Amino acid sequence: MARFLIVGGFLAAVFWIFSVVDCAVQPPTRHRGVRKGVWIAIVALLPVIGGILWFALGRARPGEEPRDLYVPLDDDPSHLRRISEAEQDQRIRELEAELAKLDDDHPKENGSSGERS
Structure with missing residues (x-):
């Protein structure tokens, strides 16, 4: 034992x-x-x-x-191989529209300090 x-x-x-x-x-x-x-x-x-x-x-x-472990889907090669080129193009157009909307909602302020008088 x-x-x-x-x-x-x-x-x-x-x-x-x-x-x-x-x-x-x-x-x-x-x-x-x-x-x-x-x-x-x-x-x-x-x-x-x-x-x-x-x-x-x-x-x-x-x-x-x-x-x-931390790769976004838009950068993941295995995910990108699974979706078609048309789906990728559609997703890019959606993201560009979202960014344009955000730019319209938040116009740039005049001046660099950002302080109010």
Whole structure:
């Protein structure tokens, strides 16, 4: 029984070290869910459970397209490939009309200070 605990503890320590190193060396684009620093903290503070979470949820799979978490749809290439050119043109016209309306609603003030007399 003591041998089992020693071997199990050794394997847990090796898995924990491997998980921390793997998480730390992956580029930020390969981290899913939360930022790289948060994943490192999770793996380091929760030795076995953190490593399991990292490999099950946090690490992007090989062949999976790396994706920034904060890319707006108008700048996301995968989203732009899914919509047609006509839909893109229509969206651009809608945005230009919105901007023109905002400019009409808020005319520029004369003078640079913006203070009233």
